Amino acid sequence: MNSRIQQLRELMxxxxxxxxxxxxxxxxxxxxxxxxFTTEDRDAYLFITKKNQYIFTHPIxxxxxxxxxSDFTLVEYRRNxxxxxxxxxxxxxxxxxxxxxxxFDLTVNDYNVLTQKVNKKLFQPVNIIxxxxxxxxxxxxxxxxxxxKLGDKTFSYILNKLRINVTEKELATEIExxxxxxxxxxxxxxxxxxGPNASQPHHIPDETKLKKNCFVLFDFGVKLNNxxxxxxxxxxxxKPTKEQEKLYYxxxxxQKASVDYLKNKLSLKQSVHAPTIDQxxxxxxxxxxxxxxxxxxxxxxxxxxESPHLYPSSTDYMKSGMVFSIEPGTYSAxxxxxxxxxxxxxxxxxxxQLTKAPKKFTEISL
Amino acid sequence: MNSRIQQLRELMxxxxxxxxxxxxxxxxxxxxxxxxFTTEDRDAYLFITKKNQYIFTHPIxxxxxxxxxSDFTLVEYRRNxxxxxxxxxxxxxxxxxxxxxxxFDLTVNDYNVLTQKVNKKLFQPVNIIxxxxxxxxxxxxxxxxxxxKLGDKTFSYILNKLRINVTEKELATEIExxxxxxxxxxxxxxxxxxGPNASQPHHIPDETKLKKNCFVLFDFGVKLNNxxxxxxxxxxxxKPTKEQEKLYYxxxxxQKASVDYLKNKLSLKQSVHAPTIDQxxxxxxxxxxxxxxxxxxxxxxxxxxESPHLYPSSTDYMKSGMVFSIEPGTYSAxxxxxxxxxxxxxxxxxxxQLTKAPKKFTEISL
Numbered sequence: 001m002n003s004r005i006q007q008l009r010e011l012m013x014x015x016x017x018x019x020x021x022x023x024x025x026x027x028x029x030x031x032x033x034x035x036x037f038t039t040e041d042r043d044a045y046l047f048i049t050k051k052n053q054y055i056f057t058h059p060i061x062x063x064x065x066x067x068x069x070s071d072f073t074l075v076e077y078r079r080n081x082x083x084x085x086x087x088x089x090x091x092x093x094x095x096x097x098x099x100x101x102x103x104f105d106l107t108v109n110d111y112n113v114l115t116q117k118v119n120k121k122l123f124q125p126v127n128i129i130x131x132x133x134x135x136x137x138x139x140x141x142x143x144x145x146x147x148x149k150l151g152d153k154t155f156s157y158i159l160n161k162l163r164i165n166v167t168e169k170e171l172a173t174e175i176e177x178x179x180x181x182x183x184x185x186x187x188x189x190x191x192x193x194x195g196p197n198a199s200q201p202h203h204i205p206d207e208t209k210l211k212k213n214c215f216v217l218f219d220f221g222v223k224l225n226n227x228x229x230x231x232x233x234x235x236x237x238x239k240p241t242k243e244q245e246k247l248y249y250x251x252x253x254x255q256k257a258s259v260d261y262l263k264n265k266l267s268l269k270q271s272v273h274a275p276t277i278d279q280x281x282x283x284x285x286x287x288x289x290x291x292x293x294x295x296x297x298x299x300x301x302x303x304x305x306e307s308p309h310l311y312p313s314s315t316d317y318m319k320s321g322m323v324f325s326i327e328p329g330t331y332s333a334x335x336x337x338x339x340x341x342x343x344x345x346x347x348x349x350x351x352x353q354l355t356k357a358p359k360k361f362t363e364i365s366l
Numbered sequence: 367m368n369s370r371i372q373q374l375r376e377l378m379x380x381x382x383x384x385x386x387x388x389x390x391x392x393x394x395x396x397x398x399x400x401x402x403f404t405t406e407d408r409d410a411y412l413f414i415t416k417k418n419q420y421i422f423t424h425p426i427x428x429x430x431x432x433x434x435x436s437d438f439t440l441v442e443y444r445r446n447x448x449x450x451x452x453x454x455x456x457x458x459x460x461x462x463x464x465x466x467x468x469x470f471d472l473t474v475n476d477y478n479v480l481t482q483k484v485n486k487k488l489f490q491p492v493n494i495i496x497x498x499x500x501x502x503x504x505x506x507x508x509x510x511x512x513x514x515k516l517g518d519k520t521f522s523y524i525l526n527k528l529r530i531n532v533t534e535k536e537l538a539t540e541i542e543x544x545x546x547x548x549x550x551x552x553x554x555x556x557x558x559x560x561g562p563n564a565s566q567p568h569h570i571p572d573e574t575k576l577k578k579n580c581f582v583l584f585d586f587g588v589k590l591n592n593x594x595x596x597x598x599x600x601x602x603x604x605k606p607t608k609e610q611e612k613l614y615y616x617x618x619x620x621q622k623a624s625v626d627y628l629k630n631k632l633s634l635k636q637s638v639h640a641p642t643i644d645q646x647x648x649x650x651x652x653x654x655x656x657x658x659x660x661x662x663x664x665x666x667x668x669x670x671x672e673s674p675h676l677y678p679s680s681t682d683y684m685k686s687g688m689v690f691s692i693e694p695g696t697y698s699a700x701x702x703x704x705x706x707x708x709x710x711x712x713x714x715x716x717x718x719q720l721t722k723a724p725k726k727f728t729e730i731s732l
Contacts, residue, residue: 036570039405040554040671059660060567063699101474108469108477108491125474173546180539188406201426204402294425305406333429 002071004031004132005053011128012050018096020128021087021114022046024105026302027129034068035226037061042110045083046072049094056083084117091118100126134299134307135321140227141345141354144300144323147184147222147229148343148354154178155233155357158218162237162364168192168205175220187221187228187304198234198337201295201329212366213238215248215336221304228304230325231355232341235362247330248361250288251338254281254328258297259344262318262326263351274308274316281328293329293339300324300343320346323354368437370397370498371419377494378416384462386494387453387480388412390471392668393495400434401592403427408476411449412438415460422449450483457484466492500665500673501687506593507711507720510666510689513550513588513595514709514720520544521599521723524584528603528730534558534571541586553587553594553670564600564703567661567695578732579604581702587670594670596691597721598707601728613696614727616654617704620647620694625710628684628692629717640674640682647694656696659705665690666709686712689720 008031012020022028023045029035037043044057055069056077065074077083090096099118101111103125115123136144157178161171175190193203195214203217210216216237221230234251236244258281265272275296282292296311298304300323308316308324322345329339343354374397378386388394389411395401403409410423421435422443431440443449456462465484467477469491481489502510523544527537541556559569561580569583576582582603587596600617602610624647631638641662648658662677664670666689674682674690688711695705709720 036568038554038568040669063566064568103474103478106474108467108472108474111474112469112491125478169549176546177543180542183535188404200429202402202404202430303406 005048007132008048008129009050011131012048012100015100015126015128016098017100017124017126017128018094018098019047019049019091020100020126021102021106022048022129023102023110026306027102027133029226029302030129030133032069032072033226034064036064036068045077047087047090049090049096051094052090054086054090056086082113084114087114088117091122097122099123100128102126130307133301134316135319136301136323136345137321138347140301141321141323141347143225143227144229144343144345145354147187147224147227148231148356150179150182150184150222150224151220151229151231151355152357153182154220154222155218155231159235159362159364162210162216164212164366165209167210168194168197168208171218172205175218179220179222185223187223187230190220191217193217193337196334196336198339199331199333199335201293201331201337201339203337210237213240215244215338216364217337217339219339219341226302228300228302229343229355230300230304230341231343231357232327232329232339233357233359233362234338234340235364237364238366240361240363245361247290247336247338250285250290251328251330251340252359252361254284254288254330255326255340255342257281257284258326258328259351262344266318266346266349266351269349272318274310274314274318275312277318277326278310278328279312281326285328285330290330291332293327293331295327295329297325297327297341318346320349322346371414373498374414374495375416377497378414378466381466381492381494382464383466383490383492383494384460384464385413385415385457386466386492387468387472388414388495389468389476392672393468393499395592395668396495396499398435398438399592400430402430402434411443413453413456415456415462417460418456420452420456422452448479450480453480454483457488463488465489466494468492496673499667500682501685502667502689502711503687504713506667507687507689507713509591509593510595510709510711511720513553513590513593514597514722516545516548516550516588516590517586517595517597517721518723519548520586520588521584521597525601525728525730528576528582530578530732531575533573533575534560534563535573537584538571541584545586545588551589553589553596556586557583559583559703562700562702564705565697565699565701567659567697567703567705569703576603579606581610581704583703583705585705585707592668594666594668595709595721596666596670596707597709597723598693598695598705599723599725599728600704600706601730603730604732606727606729611727613656613702613704616651616656617694617696617706618725618727620650620696621692621706621708623647623650624692624694625717628710632684632712632715632717635715638684640676640680640684641678643684643692644676644694645678647692651694651696657698659693659695659697661693661695663691663693663707684712686715688712
């Protein structure tokens, strides 16, 4: 933990920042390993200066602060005694002239409260911790591997639960309970979509009953030791037509095209602009006569969506230590949705696949 | 649904607003009944003008938008084509001169993106929908009653699961699964705390095993049809001492003192400043020689914490249609934590208790 704060301080030095105010929950977790603050309310801030680190939190977290933030100085923070007074005091005491803050997370209200007491000119938006998080250590990659492994187990478990008339919601609940019985959490609400329901990439599982001869799409993730997995598999319940089989393999080959492209670039030590990975898959699907997906692959770690960004406007380049999904799909409104998603890491310039559930077209016989 | 947008327009008129930009998930749900957007990413905005209503959302939600936002005009919103251009277009077309935005929710980044295209002076922070939400309709109160009823059932279910060596985590998982098997969701992560663990009001259930002769605190809530419940019960596993029984009844009587105070004020048609409700309970505990709680009771509805605010600095006054908790507690570090929480509504100037699980000191015999 302290080594991360040390790394952060080195970056602060490079970027001429005397201090950083951390408000986002995942960055608080990154710097402390503590993940118990809620998303409902603003429970805590970290304030890292060149020499000291502070946690501002509500007195109901006093014991947590003493246990999980033992090397932080605790500053009590209440609704009627907001943290801006404390920030002002530290800024004056430590002669701080520049403070980074997380503009992607801090609300306009919080910012206004802060700048009531402290000159606006001191503050600048930063995404500095992102620069550390985007490159994972081998310990972090191992944690993502562990989460992916439980994801694979979950997939083989849920395949055994398919039967005529089971609902999407029932299967989604089974996925969630299986993960939680294994002492992990879900990294997002599981998606289970039968047939045409899968044409919405973010379909919410409903009371639709499983009937024979349709695609079934599963998209779910595990959160284990704070790190996320994410995977999508599309299988067929019943006997597919030739055209359905062709559709499936078009998506699988689109994924293979993206993976081969990336592997090849890495082996040639050529730089890879992140959005080109999905573009290779989209081009493949278009060439096959299918509509390309309008969603994007994404980095993963403490958050299920994080850097590197692979969406079209991203300026990221792929590097060793990055962990991310590759997830092509093809959709036709009111007809079908097929998507295949795996998690990959670049370790020592080599592409490693972390999710390992089988991808050969799976037909579940009735 | 349309009636809520109508009410919002009446308020906009009173406050001289030509438009309101809605970003918070619960307000999007309030105006549409749709609750499927994620907290991970910013999936959607609503933009309500005097005559029109718009939804800005990513193309992956096109089908959702057509189904659940059928009376909204859909504007596609992508990372590389942000919504500020669309907002600018509507502002010019409809000759809008003042726009309310949710400063408590909108991030500094989103605000900066927005005001790149549109003059900052047009925007003003508002919490306008809060003024509607704080007064619940009888349909909304009914939904909260339904959630509370499932909470009561959950409590009687979990009491039967207490046994020597069961862990806090196992019981918390049982609570969650019971609620989910009943087609509802949890409104927050359940708290289960044995003995001294309860001295932290937000204790995270861990591997602590249940031993005989200790307090057990349960704090959990249900989310059903988008509306939340919340309740806390503290029971005793084994045989309490006289002092332990005295402690319990001090907290129960503190709650009774708050309730009686509020009932009396309502029957006399006197106004009630919200923070005085907890203060009566705190004073009671102090008079008994126990330390008063440093957390606060809270309003509840689509969010588990919402208006009216009962914390010390709140300026709210109690009114018919408000729904809220009353939850005194007393804590002693490394010794114990006792809290009792129920949900109440003011209906036609009368206080009605919505959670109904028994509060007589419960001793679970071994």
